[in-house]
Amino acid sequence: MRSTVETQRARRAEERRMKPRITMITLGVEDLERAVRFYRDGLGWPSKGIVGKEFEHGAVAFFELEGGLKLAVWALASLAHDSGLAVGPPTGVCLAHNVSSRGEVDGVMGRAAAAGARVVKAARETFWGGYAGYFADPDGQLWEVAWNPGMVPAD
């Protein structure tokens, strides 16, 4: 049986890995209803339509893609508000990487920062009941690292 210190160390090392995973692709859009018409009605992609209107900046539409991947369309202003960035190109697309615990969020954020990412927004509790942070890769591409109790990966 490993000591508590060894167990904690192993868990921390595991938490600092960033598995090769993209959970959701969020497109920041100028007109949410237009985007839903395009993807759901125009392309015929499955979606429950706009949800989350009860939250400020919460209105969003999700599309279930093959292989478990999700596409989200969200107002540019909401993505900018949530990430703390100005509305503009870097907020046009956000890649989401979901993990299994708050500790893993912190670990992955640390790993990304160590790899040269800029921490855009330190991980914190979110309005949707999860825990998440944002980083930008060396080209400014926005990533969200999230623990979402309703969307926990299998491992």
Place this chain on the structure above:
Amino acid sequence: MRSTVETQRARRAEERRMKPRITMITLGVEDLERAVRFYRDGLGWPSKGIVGKEFEHGAVAFFELEGGLKLAVWALASLAHDSGLAVGPPTGVCLAHNVSSRGEVDGVMGRAAAAGARVVKAARETFWGGYAGYFADPDGQLWEVAWNPGMVPAD
């Protein structure tokens, strides 16, 4: 047994569907080697590194993600060259949707255009031995619709 006309009609209808699928996410980057260092060496994501240097604008690195999704990093200039767009925000990210035949590429491009997409580059033979076109969604988000003989979806 259906007549040839009916069979062709059914195939054309099938080709004009756009299944809810994202095959690959391409990030347009300013510095390809820096991007590979970040994702491969920094984050530890599996990649064979930069391949395709033998083609003009061909140098690219692929990363194998969970669930069969692929991430590619490609020079912004190459993505601009290939799509025919000026280097800039709309070429920063490209979402790829792979299909099983040239006919399906044409069908999906038509479907997207009918849904309000702008055809950025009509489908044509590609330098990598496939057949592909680009469209932009109503927000300008770039999509590639591709038949790649080396990356054909299961269905």
